[in-house]
Amino acid sequence: MRITSKVLITLLIVVAITACFSLITHLSNESQPVGDEIPARILISQTPLSTPLFVAKKLGLFKLHGIDITLIPCNGGVECMSMMTHGKAQYATISESVAMFNSFRDTDFSIISTFVTSDDDLKLLALPRRGFTSIRDLKGKSIGVIKSSASEFYLDSLLLASGMKPTDIERVYLKPDKLIQMMKIGKVDAISSWEPWGYRAQATMDVVNLGFQGMYTLSFNLATMNRKDETSHERSKRILAALQQAITWIQDHPEKAKAIVSDTLNIENNQLDWMWRDYVFRLSMTNVLLANLQLQARWALEHNLVEGKQPDLRSILDRSALQAMQDEVVGQ
Template sequence: MIKKLLLLLAFVGVATYLIVGVQTETSNEAFTAPIKIAMSTTPLSSPLIIAQELSLFDKHKVHVELLPVRGGHRSFTMMSNGEVDLATSSESVVMFNSFLRQDFTVLASFVESDNDLKLITLKSASITEAKLLEGKNVGMVESSASEFFIYAYMILTGNKQVKFNRVFMDASELGPALLSGRVDAISIWEPLGYQLNKEYGDQISQFQTRGIYNLSFNLVAQKASLENSMESYVRVLAAIDEAQSYIADNPKRAKSIVSDFLHIPVTELEWGWSDYLFRLSLSNVLLSNLQTQARWAIATGSVVDTKGMPDFRLLIDGRALEQAGGLVTDL
């Protein structure tokens, strides 16, 4: 009778395995070479931070080194200099650089925000409307979202004709420049806007700019590295995808991890958190955004020595995202 019972159990086991087990995919590939990512120290980089802190890169069998840098434009520079494999940059940075070089490619967009950039003035300057910026000094980071944002705002609010002086500087210098009166207004991204607000809230005022501009943060790689590192990039994207699911399911814990990593209080993080849309995608939205900005850049002369409009389709490569199981639409 025991033999019969063992046979039955074996039968049940095999049947269960055939039904359930076959569905489970196994991945036993060896770790690949380390991937260096120059990561902008902004909450927009949260998916990367979470993936790193929860060892999701390890889980997806890819060794990743995160190198924190101030701003996506710097990150892009490091990538193009070959210091790192991947950069996290806004589409504005991509757009500006596309006029200079064609040796990079956008792998995926991993976060969007419709309220990441802020236009801030000193209360004492009494600049209550956009048209009052006429002849004023406006601080911004050259060839970045900061630059495009102020122009987009002026155009959308029908103040295109208002002439102001562009004062380019580093992101970290924008706040002190405004407070010291060197500039009358600044176009600045978070969390710098929040920090300024928190410390000097009584001295500054902020324009209502939500929905004016949609910022996206993208993972950018050198085209040349694509063939050799495609497998690793796929794994990086898969880890980011899992990190984003974690953020959606455990927002509180995710915020705490990011706050610890960036050394900023959770309250500061909360400030812009609801503006973030964490999702891996690569669609015509990005293409549209890049083209819009490029057209503006050409029209306003923000870029010089151009050979005309770049073909952004050549600067976007959806293969890695597709393999990672993310969203790639209309490309």
């Protein structure tokens, strides 16, 4: 039986309409907001490491995944963690070093996912005009560090790698936003800190980095207070789903992502370019994180920075929300 041209055209139109309807339905299902919104408060460190959260907020991805989000700025992971444990929010962005130190005092919190890593975020900066060209030149000198943080672990790792002892230098504990000023006026001879302070230091004075790239890989993580109820689990799962979507968007649109961060933190594109190349954005919970936590815990005990027995650091890693989110993505 021959099919007339008119019948063939009609069939093609029907097929095209069906395909379009299926595509629209699929896209609608992918971006359809989730049921009732769950309120969530996240303490967020004001650093480009927090990019996935800034992007998720800007693009409305938290709302898309059923989260009524409030982002509360804080000055570094130490402050974020302290505020969370005092009930200011359910979540906080912290490095693994901050998690390790707090695990000796309180195990009623968990890391639910790493969302970015960097092997060059921390730096040991000094002023070359004062004759500092290598870390060995700092023997007997004062170094500004942020207590109980990645800043302190990084400094001691550099000293060990250079054949120096922790007692070879004087450490001066400072808030992150005081480091540059204290070095500039000569109150400390060098500073150990993360970005954006490294960039801000070199933007205002001539500095030399006495550290080594790759000596330490920083992980930035989302932590929460332990709550074993269904709402808390669902909230964490939705937040991670929003961050996963944000990370995919960041990888596809790096320049637009940098523009969001630049506007949010009021920093220049040059500063972001300085740091961005070292960032790896990815949701994960790997054995590398556990190994780093255990290594840093032994270091803290050996240097009398903490008291008591080493806790079981596996107890502060909870991948249940991450696994549930990933299972849902696979099942779609």
